[in-house]
Amino acid sequence: MTARIAIVYHSGYGHTERLASSAFEGAAAVAGASAALIRVDELPGRLSELNAADAIVFGTPTYMGSVSAPFKAFMESTSVIFAAMGWRDKLAAGFTNSAAYNGDKLNSLNQLAIFAAQHGMVWVSLGLPPGNNSTRGSPDDLNRLGASLGAMGQSDADAPPDVAPPKSDLETARYLGQRVAEAALRWMGTRA
Numbered sequence: 001m002t003a004r005i006a007i008v009y010h011s012g013y014g015h016t017e018r019l020a021s022s023a024f025e026g027a028a029a030v031a032g033a034s035a036a037l038i039r040v041d042e043l044p045g046r047l048s049e050l051n052a053a054d055a056i057v058f059g060t061p062t063y064m065g066s067v068s069a070p071f072k073a074f075m076e077s078t079s080v081i082f083a084a085m086g087w088r089d090k091l092a093a094g095f096t097n098s099a100a101y102n103g104d105k106l107n108s109l110n111q112l113a114i115f116a117a118q119h120g121m122v123w124v125s126l127g128l129p130p131g132n133n134s135t136r137g138s139p140d141d142l143n144r145l146g147a148s149l150g151a152m153g154q155s156d157a158d159a160p161p162d163v164a165p166p167k168s169d170l171e172t173a174r175y176l177g178q179r180v181a182e183a184a185l186r187w188m189g190t191r192a
Helices: 015-028 047-052 069-077 079-083 105-118 167-190
Strands: 003-009 033-039 055-063 091-098 151-154
Touching: 003 015, 003 047, 003 167, 015 033, 015 055, 015 091, 015 151, 015 167, 033 047, 033 167, 055 069, 055 105, 055 167, 091 105, 091 167, 151 167
Parallel strands: 003 033, 003 055, 055 091, 091 151
Antiparallel strands: none
């Protein structure tokens, strides 16, 4: 039995795409899992992959304290799936990126979790303690931004995507992808 993980995302400048690629790598590295990386602008052409997935990881930049407009449009386009509860009992998780360390990213993760809950999905949290929160911590720690609900990345506004977000944020997204794939395998083994 293969756990199918879909990472669906929007990236305005390429930074969030790097997080998406890292989540994809983490999910694809798990034995017994396969992963698909889907940009929202590829939908509805690839919607069947989301519908067939056992878990969907949502990724969006945080713009003005909220998910990006293209990602919100994707969310709204799923109303027919919502009406039929087509994603009920799939696993879900999320990640976001913004220029500021805080940048109101938690609001975007809340939006993603509520969106998943509306679809009847089961949310998978990051499952990591906060990093870089003591004198022994480092900006190189996993979860350096201290999120619990999902993975957060931070990219300086004037930094190109080949240098931002930093490696620790990319590794945190990779960890999330791996965690979701492992959770999907467990979930598939226990569902009736």
